[in-house]
Amino acid sequence: xxxxxxxxxxxxxxxxxxxxxxxxxGGGPAGLSLLAALKSSxxxxxxxxxxxxxxxxxxIREFADSPPEEYTNRVVSLTPKSVEFMQxxxxxxxxxxxxxxxxxxxxIAYDSQDRTSRIVFDGSAIEAxxxxxxxxxVNIQSSLLQRISQLKEEGVDSTILDNTKVLSIGSALKEAExxxxxxxxMSENVATASDWPIVNLSDGSSIQTRLLVGADGFNSPVRxxxxxxxRGWAYDRFGVVAxxxxxxxxxxxxxxxxxxxxxxxxxxxxxxDNATIVWSSTPELSEILIACDEQIFPxxxxxxxxxxxxxxxxxxxxxxxxxxxxxVLDDIPWRQSRLKVxxxxxxxxxxxxxxxxxxxxxxxxxxxxxxxxxxxRIALVGDAAHTVHPLAGQGLNMGQGDVQALVEAIEKxxxxxxxxxxxxxxxxxxxxxxxxxxVLMGVCDxxxxxxxxxxxxxVFLRGFGMKNLNMLDFVKDMMIKNISGR
Amino acid sequence: MNILKGAIAGYGPRKxxxxxxxxxASTSSSGASSSSVKDxxxxxxxxxxxxxxxxxxxxxDGPQRILHKMNLLRMDFIHTTIREHLQLNEPNTPVExxxxxxxxxxxxxxxxxxxxxxxxxxNKRDEILGKSKLKALDVGCGGGILTESLARLxxxxxxxxxxxxSDVLQAAKVHQLKDPQLTKxxxxxxxxxxxxxxxxxxxxxxxEMLEHVTYPAKVxxxxxxxxKVGGWVxxxxxxxxxxxxxxxxxxxxxxxxxxxxxxxxxxxxxNQTEIKDWIESDSDRSEKxxxxxxxxxxxxxxxxxxxxxxxxxxxxFMAIQRKK
Numbered sequence: 001x002x003x004x005x006x007x008x009x010x011x012x013x014x015x016x017x018x019x020x021x022x023x024x025x026g027g028g029p030a031g032l033s034l035l036a037a038l039k040s041s042x043x044x045x046x047x048x049x050x051x052x053x054x055x056x057x058x059x060i061r062e063f064a065d066s067p068p069e070e071y072t073n074r075v076v077s078l079t080p081k082s083v084e085f086m087q088x089x090x091x092x093x094x095x096x097x098x099x100x101x102x103x104x105x106x107x108i109a110y111d112s113q114d115r116t117s118r119i120v121f122d123g124s125a126i127e128a129x130x131x132x133x134x135x136x137x138v139n140i141q142s143s144l145l146q147r148i149s150q151l152k153e154e155g156v157d158s159t160i161l162d163n164t165k166v167l168s169i170g171s172a173l174k175e176a177e178x179x180x181x182x183x184x185x186m187s188e189n190v191a192t193a194s195d196w197p198i199v200n201l202s203d204g205s206s207i208q209t210r211l212l213v214g215a216d217g218f219n220s221p222v223r224x225x226x227x228x229x230x231r232g233w234a235y236d237r238f239g240v241v242a243x244x245x246x247x248x249x250x251x252x253x254x255x256x257x258x259x260x261x262x263x264x265x266x267x268x269x270x271x272x273d274n275a276t277i278v279w280s281s282t283p284e285l286s287e288i289l290i291a292c293d294e295q296i297f298p299x300x301x302x303x304x305x306x307x308x309x310x311x312x313x314x315x316x317x318x319x320x321x322x323x324x325x326x327x328v329l330d331d332i333p334w335r336q337s338r339l340k341v342x343x344x345x346x347x348x349x350x351x352x353x354x355x356x357x358x359x360x361x362x363x364x365x366x367x368x369x370x371x372x373x374x375x376x377r378i379a380l381v382g383d384a385a386h387t388v389h390p391l392a393g394q395g396l397n398m399g400q401g402d403v404q405a406l407v408e409a410i411e412k413x414x415x416x417x418x419x420x421x422x423x424x425x426x427x428x429x430x431x432x433x434x435x436x437x438x439v440l441m442g443v444c445d446x447x448x449x450x451x452x453x454x455x456x457x458x459v460f461l462r463g464f465g466m467k468n469l470n471m472l473d474f475v476k477d478m479m480i481k482n483i484s485g486r
Numbered sequence: 487m488n489i490l491k492g493a494i495a496g497y498g499p500r501k502x503x504x505x506x507x508x509x510x511a512s513t514s515s516s517g518a519s520s521s522s523v524k525d526x527x528x529x530x531x532x533x534x535x536x537x538x539x540x541x542x543x544x545x546x547d548g549p550q551r552i553l554h555k556m557n558l559l560r561m562d563f564i565h566t567t568i569r570e571h572l573q574l575n576e577p578n579t580p581v582e583x584x585x586x587x588x589x590x591x592x593x594x595x596x597x598x599x600x601x602x603x604x605x606x607x608x609n610k611r612d613e614i615l616g617k618s619k620l621k622a623l624d625v626g627c628g629g630g631i632l633t634e635s636l637a638r639l640x641x642x643x644x645x646x647x648x649x650x651x652s653d654v655l656q657a658a659k660v661h662q663l664k665d666p667q668l669t670k671x672x673x674x675x676x677x678x679x680x681x682x683x684x685x686x687x688x689x690x691x692x693x694e695m696l697e698h699v700t701y702p703a704k705v706x707x708x709x710x711x712x713x714k715v716g717g718w719v720x721x722x723x724x725x726x727x728x729x730x731x732x733x734x735x736x737x738x739x740x741x742x743x744x745x746x747x748x749x750x751x752x753x754x755x756x757n758q759t760e761i762k763d764w765i766e767s768d769s770d771r772s773e774k775x776x777x778x779x780x781x782x783x784x785x786x787x788x789x790x791x792x793x794x795x796x797x798x799x800x801x802x803f804m805a806i807q808r809k810k
Contacts, residue, residue: 019666042612046640194664210665416561417635419665424546424554 017198017208020048021420022410024213025166025199025222027053029076029137030382030399031215032144037090037403039151039158043411047420050159050207052199057162063142067097071243073359074137075276077255077268077393082400083133086143089404095143095150096135102270103130104253110347111462112260112309118347132255132393134268134276140396165202169212169225171195196421197225197377211421213379213406215399218368220384226375232368232387235448237263238286239390240279243359244298246350249273256349257391258305260312261453263365264391265304267349275352277301278390280448285316286362291323297360298352303332306348311335365389367445373434374426379406386437389444398437405433539746543629543657550629552744552785553694557631559783559791560693560803564720565639567779567805568689572614574607585610619643620688625678625709626650626695630658630671636691637671648676678708688717693803696723697754703764710775710806719775719806722783726755729800733785742787758797761804779805 022038024031035051038044078086086093110118123131148158176193197212214222223230249272257266263280270276279301281289292300296319303315315332318325336344368387373380382399406429413425420426450462542548574585585607592600618641624633627647637645649655655673662668690709696702702723709719724730731752738745758780766772782794782802794800 192660192663414638415565416558417638418558418561419634419638422546424558 017206018050020050020207020209022047022049022211022213023197023199023207023209024049024051024215026215026217026382026384027051027055027057027141027160027162028215028217028382029140029144029396030384030403031213032141032148033086033090033092033400033403034213034215034381034406035158035160036092036144036147036151037085037407038410039148039156040089040091041407041411043414044407045151045156047410047414050161050209052164052166052201052207053160053162054165055162057141057145057160060138060141061145063097063138064095064146067100067139070356070359071100071270071274071276072136072138073241073243073276073356073361075134075241075243075268075270076137076140076396077132077134078140078400079132079394079397080130082397085400085404089407090144090147091150092140092143092147095146097139097142099271100136100139102134102253103132104134104255104269105129105131106252106254107131107257108254108347109257109259112258112312114462117462134270137396161201161203166216166221167200167202169197169199169221171197195377209377209421210419211377211379211410211426213381214384215381217383218366218387220380222378223370223380223384226378226380228370228372228375228378228380230368230370232366235280235365235367235389236283237280237365237448238283238362239365240277240281240286240289240360240362242277242279242297242361243270243356244275244277244301244352245354245356246273246275247353248350250275250350254349256305260304261309263448265301266391266393267301267305267352268393277352279304280365280389280391284320288316288319288323290360290362292319293324293326294355294357296324296326296328297355299329299332301352303335306339306344307332307335367441369438369441373402373430374423376423377421379426379429381406386441388441389448391447392440392444394440394444398440401437402429402433405429408432539654541657543631543654544661549746550631552738554631555785555790556694556783557635559793560632560691560720560722561635563779563781563803563805564636564689564691564718567720568718569611569615571778571807572611574610574614615641621686622646622689622691623648623678623681623687623712625690625692625705626698627658627673628654630661630673632691632693633658633671633673634662634665634668636689637668642670642689644670644672647671647673648678648681649673650675650677678705678712681712683711685712686714686717687712688714689720690718691720693720693722696721696756697750699754702756706761706764710771710808713808715808715810717808719808720803721761721806722801722803724750724755724801725757725799726752727757727799730755733800738785744785744787758802758804765806774808774810775806776809777804778807779803 024034031051031053035049038047038049083093086096105123107121107123108118109121121131123129145160148160152158172193173190173195176190180190194208196208196210198206198208199212200206212222212225214220214226216222220230244267246269250269253269255266255268257264262282262285265277265279265281267275267277279286279289289297289300300315300319304312307315315328318328318331366387367389370380370385373385381402383395385402386398388395388398406426409425409429409432410420412428413420413422416425418425450458539549543550545551546554574587586603587607588595588603592603595603620642622636622642622645624630624636624645624647627633627649628651630647633645633647636642647655647658649658652675655675658673662671662673690713692705692709696705699705706719706721713719724734734745734750735752739747739749762777762780764771765775765777780797780802782797782799783791784794784800785791797804
């Protein structure tokens with residue numbers, strides 16, 4: 001009996017929480033980047049790190065050896081700053097599938113309400129020589145996993161637990177506080193209890209960690225555990241994404257964006273005749289875009305890139321009644337025929353000829369920003385900290401900026417012999433990263449609002465603004481440098 | 487105006503109190519007192535002041551926040567000083583294996599060459615520090631803010647923290663238990679002169695401490711005698727001038743309430759030059775020890791601590807190295 005009990009207690013003590021320095025919740029690009037960056041830095045590589053991801057990463061691991069034939073629909077644009085971070089600090093860039101990324105140099109943004117107002121951004125003004133790179137999310141994640149494996153082979157160890165859900169987060173201190181509150185007696189335990197978060201996992205294990213990082217998306221459980229408020233609003237808009245084929249490869253490598261009153265529509269070039277589209281649209285329109293026939297969708301994109309809003313509304317109304325109304329296939333070319341051929345060729349994107357089957361998807365657009373990115377033993381990165389309107393393609397880049405700033409803060413903390421979960425170490429991350437993100441989010445939000453109206457005075461003013469801005473190269477260069485992170 | 491009375495009363499020398507240099511010089515006559523009261527002891531009312539602070543010592547948003555912030559600068563000072571003064575080349579290294587240390591300023595060189603020299607030197611420094619196992623002693627460790635930081639550095643082998651306030655030491659020990667990484671750290675309720683004189687250290691730190699003791703020269707002497715050749719004594723204290731009174735007592739304690747009232751006494755501040763002169767004043771001492779670095783620092787409320795260019799005004803840090 002006694003022997004049995006001894007065994008039981010021994011087993012129990014073995015099962016106590018595993019101690020780690022950093023636990024990252026979330027295996028998206030932000031979480032994986034943070035793990036790879038911490039392990040790549042000579043200062044922080046000795047920290048014990050674990051990443052926990054709820055879903056399986058098997059599909060991403062397979063991407064390295066057998067990527068799918070067609071582009072996946074989750075494509076992001078990376079700024080030169082993000083690329084440099086991946087090249088020089090994380091070291092995952094060399095593992096990117098280079099056949100599936102596309103550099104581009106120009107962005108042309110134009111207004112559906114005013115044919116003459118357009119603005120051309122030229123990336124050759126900046127040092128990097130390119131404005132952005134289009135890459136699939138899965139390509140980035142795959143390269144990060146490969147980098148982490150490479151580091152392991154070099155003896156720099158880390159743990160990734162995928163298919164593992166976070167059941168609950170707590171800490172001994174919170175329990176002691178709750179206990180002393182309910183009994184109304186100031187417990188001795190409050191002074192001695194550890195405030196290290198304990199993460200309980202679906203595989204039955206638990207991890208106690210010095211620093212808990214939430215890279216766990218918009219509904220971040222880590223943010224909720226920390227009691228950090230996130231503020232913002234839904235746009236009543238959906239982002240519709242799809243992979244499409246152009247008439248032929250566009251050698252101009254231009255990203256096109258047309259501001260429609262329903263939201264901006266962007267066509268961004270990929271390799272060969274591939275392109276990806278992001279179409280911010282009203283809930284009603286987004287349903288049409290998802291439901292309509294695969295033959296109609298490409299023509300609809302062409303129409304939205306070229307026709308006036310009156311024509312578009314006529315076509316949308318037809319499709320609303322019947323998403324498979326093939327008569328629009330005659331309508332659209334006829335309406336486009338009123339545009340001059342030269343004009344169409346020079347000032348508009350190449351026509352889309354087909355959509356990759358099954359690549360259409362939609363997601364609700366919202367703006368949200370956490371009040372702070374840090375509290376004691378907590379840091380938030382990526383979508384857990386902020387979500388932004390996709391019209392400037394900044395979401396993932398802001399996450400990369402977060403990772404870079406957080407790693408710098410942790411490096412400094414380690415050099416100074418600090419407890420890296422202390423707010424003294426983490427606060428500089430918030431103060432360096434939060435204000436810039438906030439401004440960027442504000443700009444995206446205002447752009448969305450200015451362009452989602454057809455009220456003439458605003459249309460006139462924005463047209464006036466765009467035309468003048470287009471002539472002021474130095475202002476544009478400044479904007480490009482800001483957007484590209486230089 | 488009541489609030490200012492305390493502050494103003496503290497300005498200007500009081501009668502019958504020995505000031506900085508004199509206090510430094512008065513060590514020899516203090517021998518008699520050492521039997522009853524420790525030379526390194528702080529006065530009784532200061533002791534009760536620090537005892538009262540023990541419970542909130544580790545609250546980084548509490549009354550000691552400014553000290554926690556200062557610790558960041560202290561660690562930068564210690565780390566960069568040690569790093570910059572590492573001997574990159576052993577005496578008998580063959581020339582072809584030597585790390586190149588130009589005899590002139592690096593900024594004269596073209597950028598790529600400069601960067602290569604710097605990165606070569608930095609790698610060598612990492613390598614030396616990677617192999618180092620330094621022993622450190624933190625005198626007047628208080629709640630262990632600096633002591634813990636030292637114990638987390640990879641190139642530190644062990645740290646001993648000593649203090650004369652049992653309450654703050656208790657706070658230090660309770661806090662140490664919260665971090666399983668702090669295994670190289672040990673606290674003792676002891677005065678420096680009670681440590682065996684044959685215990686030698688690579689690093690001895692006395693931060694924000696000399697201005698609280700009665701006989702600072704005696705404490706300094708005890709510290710210097712316990713440092714190994716090539717080792718370091720790091721100190722920080724406050725110049726005895728108007729700026730210090732204005733920042734540390736009037737603004738810090740009485741107007742902005744950044745530091746608890748009663749933390750400082752202007753009479754006990756020691757000028758940077760007084761310490762330098764004190765080392766120079768004795769030929770044996772000046773031969774063995776050298777003030778290698780001294781930096782002024784200032785607290786900017788919205789920013790934190792920052793180095794200034796002038797160590798003769800306000801707070802300052804000092805690094806003394808034992809040469810022989």
